[in-house]
Each structure stands twice: as C-alpha cells, then as structure tokens.
Amino acid sequence: MRKRIVLLISLMLLVAFSAVTIVGCGGGGKQADKKGPVKLLYVQWACASAETHVMKAILEDKMGYEVEIMDVTAAAMYEGLANKKADVFFTAWLPVTHGEYMKQVKDDVVDLGPSMEGAKIGLVVPEYVTIDSIEEMNAVKDKFDGKIIGIDAGAGIMQASTEALKDYNLDYELVEGSEGTMIASLKQAIDNNKWVVVTGWTPHWKFARWDLKYLDDPKKDYGEAETINTIVRKGLKEDMPELYTLFDNFAWSQEDLASAMALADDMGNSEDAAREWIKQNPELVNSWLPDEYKDK
Secondary structure, three states: OHHHHHHHHHHHHHHHHHHHHHHHHHHOOHHHHOEEEEEEEEOOOHHHHHHHHHHHHHHHHOOOEEEEEEEOOHHHHHHHHHOOOOOEEEEEEEOOOOHHHHHHHOOOEEEEEEEEEEEEEEEEEEOOOOOOEHHHHHHHHHHHOOEEEOOOOOOHHHHHHHHHHHHOOOOOEEEOOOHHHHHHHHHHHHHOOOOOOEEEEEOOOHHHHOOEEEOEOOOOOOOOOEEEEEEEEOOHHHHOHHHHHHHHHOOOOHHHHHHHHHHHHHHOOHHHHHHHHHHHOHHHHHHHOOHHHOOO
16 A cells, blocks of 8 residues: 555656646747847838848747847947847948948957948939939029938938038038938928939838939949948857858848838838748748758
C-alpha cells in the first residue's frame, strides 16, 4: 500500500513537472516563442514608413520577433541609434540630405550601405509650370505666392532649401509643415491649376499620381543622386547576428519602394499594406532572409 502511494505521488509530480515544462518552454502559445524586442526608428515620411513596416512584418511573421517601432524627428533618429536606444533605421539619405546628421554620429553607428540607389531631392513643381530652373523663381514670385511649401523643420531637405534661398538669393518664405501638409498643398494647387513649388524627393508616390518635375539646380544645393542607407547600432552584429544579416541583405529598387508606398497610400493602413507587399514579392523578401529562415 505504501509503495502504491509513493508511486502515485511520483506520477503526480511527474505530470505537474511536465505541465510546467510545456508552459515554460513555449507551450503557452506564439507569444512565448517571441524573440526580441527589436526596436526600429523612422520619420513619418512615406518612404521611411514603407521601409519600416515591411521590415517589421518580416521580423514578426518570418522570424518570430517582437518588434517595437517609434516615429521620431530625423535628428532624434540618429541620436537614438548612436545612444543605443534602438537597433536600426532604414532611411539614411546620403551623402547630402542627412550628411550633417551622419557626421555627428558616424563613430557611434554602423552604416550597412545602400538599400536603394538613385534617390533625389529638390524643388518640385507641376509639369504645367513654365519655368525649369530655380534661377528663374524670383521672376515669377507672385505666381508662387512667394512661398516654398516644405516639410518638418528638422528634415535634411529643409536645410538644403535654406541654403538654396541664400545661394539663389530667393525672395521666398520657406513654409514649415509636414509631408502631409505639403501633399495637401500640392493637390489643392493641381486641382485648381495653380502654381506651387514644394520640397520633393524620389522615390515618392506623388510622381505616379501627378505630372511633376524638378526645377534645375545648377548650384547643386540639393546634391546629385543619393542613396538610401541602412544604419544599425554598434554591437548589433555580435548581439543579434541574424538580424544583422537580414538588414545587411536588404536591398530593393526604386520601383519596389514606390510600389510599397503606393500600397500604403491606397490601403490607408501601413501594416496591412506591408504584408500585402510581402505577399506580392516573395522571391525578393526570401533573398533578404538569413539562410535558416528562407523558404526552400
């Protein structure tokens, strides 16, 4: 009888231990299997949002990571990574647009190089505007109401525009705002066939929606063609090597990024759009993944 009781107690303890082991090792569901968190920084620009949400979806759905994203100013994006408050951002426009930011933190971050080439910034007008160069702007100031419609004050393109005002001796006000207010002003002007000049960049979905052109910039205040680079915090390669591999492999074309931005604009939901873009581009996404996560 005593042996039977001891055996029964042993079996009960074994069952209880097994239950704890199952829950403790991930039997409690997907959340228990999550790795991370991985912290991504971005600025509320269409390109940055598309890049960041695509990567967030890949990290969550393909690699099982918990992901935190935070939208910040351009300056805070660089400072946050340099101070190791986050792991990565995907929107370093170099060498001109974010050149000053990069100079300040270059010893405290790791530049993985371009994820996309051929980016461009400058002053953008509707195609029906009859001037073609920044040098002609003062002569038609009244048609533009003496305003250049800009975005957030900390953006590199705004710094370049401030330089352009000086170099071209432009008698214009550079209006601060956001990408959203810039797009709204552009749309309103085009709907009414009015003249408008905005700070613009490519790739961006607005060039697919409207007939637009850059004003020539002979003084090169807006630089030549740029690249969009991926920047990670120091130590990421040692701490999270598979993430480093994913971010280092990440590269796409202007058309790829433009299609991701267009989906986000059409669907009105960045996360749903990112997952739809991934579904439409399985081979490209697979090429970015570390070997152990690739679809064979």
